[in-house]
Amino acid sequence: MTRDTIEPWDSPLTAFERKKASSDLAINSTLAEHFGTSALSAEAWLAAIVESSDDAIVSKTVSGIITSWNKSAERLFGFTAAEAVGRHISIIIPDDRLHEEDTIIEHIRGGRRIEHFETIRQRKDGTLLDISLTISPVRDKDGVIVGASKIARDISERKRMxxxxxxxxxxxxxxxxxxxxxxxxxxxxxxxxxxxxxxxxxxxxxxxxxxxxxxxxxxxxxxxxxxGEHGSTSLFGLIEAILSAHQDNDSARIVLRGHDVHVDSSALTSLALLLHEFATNAIKYGSLSVSEGRVEIEVAEADKLVLTWAEVGGPPAHVPIGPGGFGSELERMTISSLRGSIRRDWHSDGLRILLEIPYRHSSD
CATH class of the missing domain: 1.10.287 (Helix Hairpins)
Known part of the structure; x- marks a missing residue:
């Protein structure tokens, strides 16, 4: 069994804490000049910023021993600095989450930073809270990793919402x-x-x-x-969801290419109906009506969303005669609701459809 021997560092701040506070210090540089801060008082200035941060900021050794604990950590976890410093970080880790500390230390020893790690920790009174952790390795003057610095943010309310x-x-x-x-x-x-x-x-x-x-x-x-993004959904995912019912065991018959975009929820129903109509017609009359046929779908971006539906290897496509049935009327209504446009080209090996939708109905 080996034991980590850590030399205590004299600085009240870790390198990571200095980095977090540097932007605040830059904003307050005029005040610093006014008060004539020296190098020593600048360190104290940084310490004051960390101490007054709304986020809990904690540092520990690679053995997990707490070395610093700011006021927000006191408020968040219920332990005072006097109670926490010198004790193991496991005082705030629930028993069923202790394994996470081994993984965290492994990352820290490897010099890797952990960002926005969402987990559960416990207060002094035993109540649990959801937090987001950002953890960075701390190095001494020789570049040796001697500990870690954590920023913890309470996300319990966000989780409840x-x-x-x-x-x-x-x-x-x-x-x-x-x-x-x-x-x-x-x-x-x-x-x-x-x-x-x-x-x-x-x-x-x-x-x-x-x-x-x-x-x-x-x-x-x-x-x-x-x-999914707020109020929108992946176009590629929507295409796959709608067309999966029209695929047989050969998934290569429907090919999806291009750049995925997130489509506004207001366009979801209309696009689902259009894709269904395209696929139904391809199965009845187009490339999917024969075993060697396929459909190639390409999504591109310009000043609008452009979707190309190309049927390949099917029977020759012919311009329909007459006004069309219920499906054609539904398609016209759908295009109108999207304020988009549609163009069809009939080729010897299949139909080509060009669908264009303004970006007020989609978002990246």
């Missing part, structure tokens, strides 16, 4: 699923009572409703995982 939002989204998702189920039931009733083309109409409409449900499921998963 996130949980409330998650519960609200789940409730909304539940209500939407019930609505979709009701719509599908009504379609089935209409199908049974329809005398002409009822089955075809019902199947098509039911598929559209399921496309909307797939879009809502995807948004919920993004929200729960935290990967």
């Amino acid at each position: 996130a949980e409330r939002q998650r519960l609200l989204l789940r409730e909304m998702h539940h209500r939407i699923k019930n609505l979709f189920a009701t719509v599908c039931a009504l379609i089935s009733v209409s199908e049974r009572s329809s005398e002409t083309q009822g089955s075809s109409f019902a199947d098509d409409l039911r598929a559209r409703v399921r496309a909307l449900a797939a879009a809502q499921n995807f948004v919920l998963k993004e929200s729960e995982s935290g990967s």
Whole structure:
């Protein structure tokens, strides 16, 4: 068994604490000049800034022994500096989180900084709190790592708000699923009572409703995982969610290229319907109606969002005759709601669709 021997450092501040305080010191340089601070008093000035910081700032040795503890650490964890300094950092770590300290020390010994590590710590009275940690290695004058400096921020309220939002989204998702189920039931009733083309109409409409449900499921998963941006969702993810129902075992039949963007939630439903219509037509009449056919989707950015849908290896595409059916009317309404434009080119090996949407309906 080996033991870490750490020489105590005389400076009241670690290098990391100096770095955090340097911006505040620069702002107050005029005051420093006014009071004629010397090198020694400048160190005291930095110490005062750290001491008055709203964030808990703590330093420790590589063995985990606390060496400094500011006022905010006292308020956050309930231990005074006199109670904390000289004791092991585990006094604020719950038993089921003690393994984290080994990982943290491993990173510190390797000279690696840990940023925005969200975890749980405990106060002196045993109550738990959610915190975000930033931890940096501390080196002595010879460059040897002798400890670590931590900045801890209480994120309990943010976590509570996130949980409330998650519960609200789940409730909304539940209500939407019930609505979709009701719509599908009504379609089935209409199908049974329809005398002409009822089955075809019902199947098509039911598929559209399921496309909307797939879009809502995807948004919920993004929200729960935290990967989505506020009020927007990944376009690539949405495309994959909608088209997954139209793929067979050969996933290479639908190819996605280009630059992913985050689409505003106001455009979500419209895009889901459009993608479903594109895929349905490709399966019925286009490249996905034959085994060797495929669809290539490319997303590009300019002053607007540009999506290209190219069907390759399918039967020749022909300009349709007549005004089109319900799907065509739905498409026109959807494009209008997006304030976008759509262009079709019919080629010998398949259809090309160019969809353009202004950025007021999308965000990076």
